[in-house]
Amino acid sequence: QERYDYQQIEQKWQKHWADTDMFRLQQEEGRPKYYCLEMFPYPSGNLHMGHVRVYSIGDVVARFKTMQGYNVLHPMGWDAFGLPAENAAIKHKVPPADWTWSNIANMRRQLQSMGISYDWEREVATCHPDYYKWTQWLFLQLYKAGLAYKKKANVNWCPDCATVLANEQVVDGLCERCDATVEKKALEQWFFRITDYAQRLLDDLNKLPGWPDKVKTMQENWIGRSEGVEADFALENPVGGVDKLTVYTTRQDTIFGVTYMVLAPEHPAVEALVSGNPREAELRAFIKKVLSQSEMDRTANDTEKEGVFTGHYCINPLTGDKVAVYLANYVLVDYGTGAVMGVPAHDQRDFEFATKYNIPMKVVIQPEGLPDLDVEEMDHAYEEEGRLVHSGEFDGLINTQALDVIADKLEREGKGVRKVKYRLRDWLISRQRYWGAPIPVIYCEKCGEVAVPDEQLPVMLPTDVEFTPSGESPLTTRPDFYECACPQCGGKGRRETDTMDTFVCSSWYFLRYCTPKDKDHAFLQEDVDYWMNVDQYIGGVEHAILHLMYARFFTKVLYDLKLVKVEEPFENLLTQGMVLMGGSKMSKSKGNTVSPEEIIAKYGADTARLFILFAAPPERDLEWSDRGVEGAHRFLHRVWRLVHAYSEQIAGVPGTLVGSDLSSLNGDDRELVRVAHYTVKKLTEDIGQRFNFNTAVSAIMEMVNHLYQYKDKVPAEQQNIPLVKDALARLVLVLAPFAPHVCEELWQVIGGGESVYKQPWPSYDEQALVRDEVEVVVQINGKVREKLQVANGLDGEALKAKALETEKVQALIAGKSVVKVITVPNKLVNIVVK
Numbered sequence: 001q002e003r004y005d006y007q008q009i010e011q012k013w014q015k016h017w018a019d020t021d022m023f024r025l026q027q028e029e030g031r032p033k034y035y036c037l038e039m040f041p042y043p044s045g046n047l048h049m050g051h052v053r054v055y056s057i058g059d060v061v062a063r064f065k066t067m068q069g070y071n072v073l074h075p076m077g078w079d080a081f082g083l084p085a086e087n088a089a090i091k092h093k094v095p096p097a098d099w100t101w102s103n104i105a106n107m108r109r110q111l112q113s114m115g116i117s118y119d120w121e122r123e124v125a126t127c128h129p130d131y132y133k134w135t136q137w138l139f140l141q142l143y144k145a146g147l148a149y150k151k152k153a154n155v156n157w158c159p160d161c162a163t164v165l166a167n168e169q170v171v172d173g174l175c176e177r178c179d180a181t182v183e184k185k186a187l188e189q190w191f192f193r194i195t196d197y198a199q200r201l202l203d204d205l206n207k208l209p210g211w212p213d214k215v216k217t218m219q220e221n222w223i224g225r226s227e228g229v230e231a232d233f234a235l236e237n238p239v240g241g242v243d244k245l246t247v248y249t250t251r252q253d254t255i256f257g258v259t260y261m262v263l264a265p266e267h268p269a270v271e272a273l274v275s276g277n278p279r280e281a282e283l284r285a286f287i288k289k290v291l292s293q294s295e296m297d298r299t300a301n302d303t304e305k306e307g308v309f310t311g312h313y314c315i316n317p318l319t320g321d322k323v324a325v326y327l328a329n330y331v332l333v334d335y336g337t338g339a340v341m342g343v344p345a346h347d348q349r350d351f352e353f354a355t356k357y358n359i360p361m362k363v364v365i366q367p368e369g370l371p372d373l374d375v376e377e378m379d380h381a382y383e384e385e386g387r388l389v390h391s392g393e394f395d396g397l398i399n400t401q402a403l404d405v406i407a408d409k410l411e412r413e414g415k416g417v418r419k420v421k422y423r424l425r426d427w428l429i430s431r432q433r434y435w436g437a438p439i440p441v442i443y444c445e446k447c448g449e450v451a452v453p454d455e456q457l458p459v460m461l462p463t464d465v466e467f468t469p470s471g472e473s474p475l476t477t478r479p480d481f482y483e484c485a486c487p488q489c490g491g492k493g494r495r496e497t498d499t500m501d502t503f504v505c506s507s508w509y510f511l512r513y514c515t516p517k518d519k520d521h522a523f524l525q526e527d528v529d530y531w532m533n534v535d536q537y538i539g540g541v542e543h544a545i546l547h548l549m550y551a552r553f554f555t556k557v558l559y560d561l562k563l564v565k566v567e568e569p570f571e572n573l574l575t576q577g578m579v580l581m582g583g584s585k586m587s588k589s590k591g592n593t594v595s596p597e598e599i600i601a602k603y604g605a606d607t608a609r610l611f612i613l614f615a616a617p618p619e620r621d622l623e624w625s626d627r628g629v630e631g632a633h634r635f636l637h638r639v640w641r642l643v644h645a646y647s648e649q650i651a652g653v654p655g656t657l658v659g660s661d662l663s664s665l666n667g668d669d670r671e672l673v674r675v676a677h678y679t680v681k682k683l684t685e686d687i688g689q690r691f692n693f694n695t696a697v698s699a700i701m702e703m704v705n706h707l708y709q710y711k712d713k714v715p716a717e718q719q720n721i722p723l724v725k726d727a728l729a730r731l732v733l734v735l736a737p738f739a740p741h742v743c744e745e746l747w748q749v750i751g752g753g754e755s756v757y758k759q760p761w762p763s764y765d766e767q768a769l770v771r772d773e774v775e776v777v778v779q780i781n782g783k784v785r786e787k788l789q790v791a792n793g794l795d796g797e798a799l800k801a802k803a804l805e806t807e808k809v810q811a812l813i814a815g816k817s818v819v820k821v822i823t824v825p826n827k828l829v830n831i832v833v834k
């Protein structure tokens with residue numbers, strides 16, 4: 001018997017698949033299409049187990065759909081621009097391009113050693129001029145549509161990376177990459193007007209039933225829609241042209257409880273309030289101090305709320321009360337109006353602020369069914385619901401109802417307007433770094449900002465650039481890059497030296513895959529019309545906000561520009577869990593990684609894939625286990641031996657059951673058929689409907705156990721070899737998406753002919769699933785006394801008769817009278833005796 005030599009088998013089939021273009025895209029007429037996409041990796045150098053997991057999941061889906069007769073698009077590429085290449089280059093003195101391309105070569109080899117069914121002809125790399133030409137072209141489509149603009153902005157600046165970060169890349173005030181504290185810096189930056197799409201991005205989440213709720217919730221929170229009112233508080237003594245302050249509040253129900261007003265120190269009215277103020281020096285010192293604090297420091301719950309009184313007062317529009325105006329660190333300039341009405345009794349931040357500065361408090365909401373609040377005794381704000389008090393005509397209203405009524409009144413009296421606000425900010429896309437797609441804009445003294453004409457694309461990124469971080473783009477050191485002619489007047493122009501955020505590159509790669517080689521278009525209409533949407537997108541939940549939001553935004557923009565016909569790019573989304581080691585995420589920094597390459601060398605790719613698919617449902621975290629890997633490996637050996645045990649007998653035997661008469665089969669044979677069909681059904685549903693790959697694999701394991709039982713129990717001369725052959729064929733077919741190489745080999749051993757992936761996914765016969773016999777429990781007065789094997793579907797009367805005539809029951813009821821017999825067909829008989 002042949003040994004399971006996985007190394008040799010895996011190499012053999014990988015070569016065969018490549019030589020025969022097995023996974024070259026087929027677009028056959030009459031077949032439905034299926035676009036299976038896994039998030040493309042950043043080419044950091046080596047595959048990690050997280051990659052192995054996501055790409056194994058995708059491959060099961062792609063191979064399954066291929067066997068089901070779909071035209072499958074299953075592409076792979078590289079998210080290849082970005083900072084790590086520059087950092088590595090600085091460290092090791094290799095050009096970012098060389099570093100990136102050699103990493104790509106290595107990771108491509110590693111992916112190929114996993115035997116994933118990619119069509120490598122469609123590979124894309126975002127750092128290739130053939131790709132970024134179109135990233136630039138798309139930038140210009142947005143630019144021409146008024147969706148890309150430049151403005152001076154207070155931006156998040158990471159002093160260590162020496163670059164600007166998008167809001168989304170700042171995590172708790174720290175740089176997502178290097179954990180340095182992020183600072184603010186005012187710089188000219190490019191933005192995409194994603195806020196124009198805020199409401200659609202929010203609404204259309206409803207069109208995505210195939211997305212996990214948690215991801216939709218995260219996007220919803222990130223968009224952060226809130227409904228409130230902008231209310232005007234007139235300044236008691238107008239100064240420097242400022243006669244009122246406008247606050248944004250979502251809690252207009254508390255307006256009678258306002259006891260002070262706060263402005264962000266950056267608020268545009270502050271200058272007028274401060275200049276010439278008797279306390280100007282104190283105020284300016286305070287402003288300077290706040291500006292040096294990071295946004296996180298200013299807003300964190302445990303940060304000391306600090307402020308200063310400006311000496312000015314404004315007037316509450318509903319009560320007419322005089323309200324002191326403060327500046328404070330906890331109000332941000334770029335949310336709402338940058339001005340907040342302080343309601344210390346009902347907002348915790350305000351409570352802390354008022355306590356510190358001895359500002360009065362006023363309760364305007366009383367909880368129901370609890371003792372009344374008393375300002376003197378409160379030690380925190382009351383933020384729950386209740387009835388309005390001290391609120392004039394609104395007294396007695398439930399505060400949630402008062403929201404509308406008070407908004408109405410403010411609007412009626414011209415003192416306020418309802419406003420919808422979003423937390424979402426415009427997407428800052430410029431980076432003062434080298435390794436990215438140059439922004440295709442030229443500045444001309446005469447013509448101003450000029451788009452690079454299409455025929456001049458791509459704006460090539462020069463090689464060998466000095467890119468030590470300086471805060472300016474390294475491209476500013478290359479006159480041969482930035483000196484250029486103005487495309488409009490031919491005069492002296494200067495090229496934009498900033499490059500694009502790499503999230504721009506990854507916002508459209510799924511479209512490029514549809515037409516990866518076209519030199520003249522980003523993508524061809526007919527190709528994207530055919531392939532889009534992505535039917536199944538698979539990737540890490542860490543992309544729940546950024547990448548997925550940006551890709552949705554791009555798709556909507558392209559839809560509006562009539563470049564694509566879909567409004568959402570990803571029909572179904574699966575976010576796979578992490579791979580853990582000892583309970584914490586496998587990561588280089590923790591030093592708890594297991595190298596995929598070593599595992600594959602030691603056990604083979606099929607084992608690695610099978611383990612990872614078996615160890616947990618895809619959305620859950622998965623605990624790495626060497627024993628689990630060995631278990632998966634032993635299982636493949638077991639399958640190997642089983643097929644080989646029959647290889648001689650089944651040679652030449654026609655192995656198909658279709659049409660055979662189930663009722664003519666004896667018990668063991670019938671059960672073998674049932675298990676084989678049941679396994680196919682289970683696999684079809686587990687893969688196709690639920691992505692329960694782990695339970696799918698356990699069903700296969702049970703089937704293998706059953707086949708061994710049959711082999712060992714039924715005397716050799718009585719074994720039904722055509723049935724065995726049929727069962728083995730089904731086994732290999734359903735295991736093939738999980739462990740592709742060994743199944744391709746075993747398919748040959750069975751004599752299946754052409755590649756296992758050219759075979760249709762097996763069907764199952766509902767009739768075969770029906771058990772011939774079922775076990776029925778016999779109870780006497782509710783106690784289980786006996787178990788019977790009876791024909792499936794035996795009716796109540798027959799069941800009762802059968803139970804009553806068994807010896808054991810006869811003995812137990814002897815001398816008693818049967819009061820009642822309850823029967824549940826296929827389940828139980830309960831005999832009640834006295």
Ligand code: ANZ
Pocket residue numbers: 226248249250251252254264330331332333334335336337338339340341342343346347421
């Ligand atoms: C009065 C009030 C009373 C508020 C109360 C809350 C509770 P969302 O829901 O996130 O939109 N706010 C408005 N602009 C702000 C800014 N620039 N910096 C800091 N805080 C700001 O939050 C809206 C609420 O956040 C607003 O409602 C305002 O405080 C505060 F019992 O107004 B509220």
Ligand code: ZN
Pocket residue numbers: 444445446447448486487488489490491
């Ligand atoms: Zn010009």
